[in-house]
Amino acid sequence: MLEDMRLFATIVEQTSLNKAAERLNLSQPALSRRLARLEAELEVDLFRRVGKRLELTPAGQVTYEFALELRRFHGSYLQKLNAYKSSEAHDATIGASLTTLQTTLPDLVKTMTEKHPNLEIKVVTGKSHEIAELVKERKVDFGIVASSVIDDPAITSLPLFDDHLILVLPRNHIILERTHIEMADLQNLPMILFSPGTWYRTMTDELLKKYNLKPDVRMEIDSFEAIIRLLSACRAGSLLPRSYLREQVLVDNDLYLAPIQELEETRRTTFLIHGDPAWLAPSTRFLIEETTAYFQRESVRYKST
Template sequence: MLEDMRLFATIVEQTSLNKAAERLNLSQPALSRRLARLEAELEVDLFRRIGKRLELTAAGQVTYEFALELRRFHASYLKKLNAYKSSEAHIATIGASLTTLQTTLPGLITAMTEKHPNLEIKAITGKSHEIAELVKDRKVDFGIVASSAIADLAITSLPLFDDHLMLVLPRTHIILERTHLEMTDLNGLPMILFAPGTWYRTLTDEILKKYNLKPDVRMEIDSFEAIIRLLSACRAGTLLPKSYLREQILIDNDLFVVRIKELEETKRTTSLIHGDPAWLAPSTRYLIEETAAYFERGSSRRKES
């Protein structure tokens, strides 16, 4: 009954069998058979079929209200049951974008595994909306995305830190002979940029378009590390998120960061997202709290410096 009510509620909420089948990872014919079997067992019609559109009958409305109550009851039960489970996680699966994977996760994973030697962390990459779906479908424990909020009532967003772009150049670059650089200096500047398709590259393109700038783009690469290593050899600059630019990276690659006011205004909030707290195991809630504390400490250190 619980599974039948879950399928029925999904059909109602998705407003079509096709959308519901896709969400439930079932074929449309299989979902139709499950619905027909449920109606046969209940001996009522749950929907009126108007062309391809489904409209709830009065019996269907009562059944949907029951399905919602059953969902809430089941979530409450799981929440109480989780209280008896261990708060020590052995495996954590985190969803993150490719840029987040390179900028944010290395330090977090190092800190987590140092504190919890038995913890195994897995990461799944994707765009922000894809990570949100993984969170909703409970395929990841939580996600870290470059967004201040996800427009979905089933997802909770917890802001972690603000990020912005910074101009990075080899210390020997001739342009650094000037005492002051402005946005217009990016026009025609040889640059290596991250490959298209991420929030970071989108932000880069937006700022270049806003100021009508056309740098000389020599390469587009989907690895921050590769970009960093190639800057001196190509005598090129790049725009990188502040969160990636650790002091040791700059020292090891003989690079210099140029502060430009307009770039510092390209703020982007990175947030942790998770699903219904009732579905979170105590170990997951603990890791979420640990993650928030880790970034809060990092933010405090940056303000002090």
């Protein structure tokens, strides 16, 4: 049936048996017999002749649409099947939380595509438990989330790196005139915080409550980039994940990191999660290995800075 539909679609697209036979490297009588056999099997006429041209009948139009769908699904199948034959990936779908998408994924995607120019990466966002479900349903190749999924035997969690919040301030902020900054200095400090409901904001609120601190919250924004750009203009500070604050980000926005020991209590591990190893294509296993190696290198570089 697959081969018959391929021949039929070629006849439709060439609009004549002679042209189709030439394209398919068949004789015209042989192609005519194949068409007649297909029509007999389906018990319908697929074409009507208009002069020297062939036009589709209504049944032929329906059959052609089916042939196109069959061609598309067959191509997709072959592409997926090829992933099990080679460790060279041509596409990857990664699941990530919104905060992971902003803090972790951009540099990873840039590194991976520079190393593999033909690699196409798609990203699906969601909450950690939603990404875990996508991994289990094999709708993503793997996920990167800021929590492990140790209670689900269908998912493997690989630790990538530890992160924690850190105080970031404009370099000309008056508080930096002090020789030592403590948690108490956050009291009434003008600040821009991440929007409520996110892990970073929840952790921030818990920390401030623990130390009975109330900063002067000027803005609540759900974009790390927007917070970074507004700090100097608002002469405000913020508590942001250390992993996001690359040296170039600090230089470009004239910012300074003010270490406070208590902020390391907000430590959290980001994990790569994937499903049953038996279902992983060699190309996916290769990308997972490269991803974990990338974060190992980044962790070493982060600790040295």
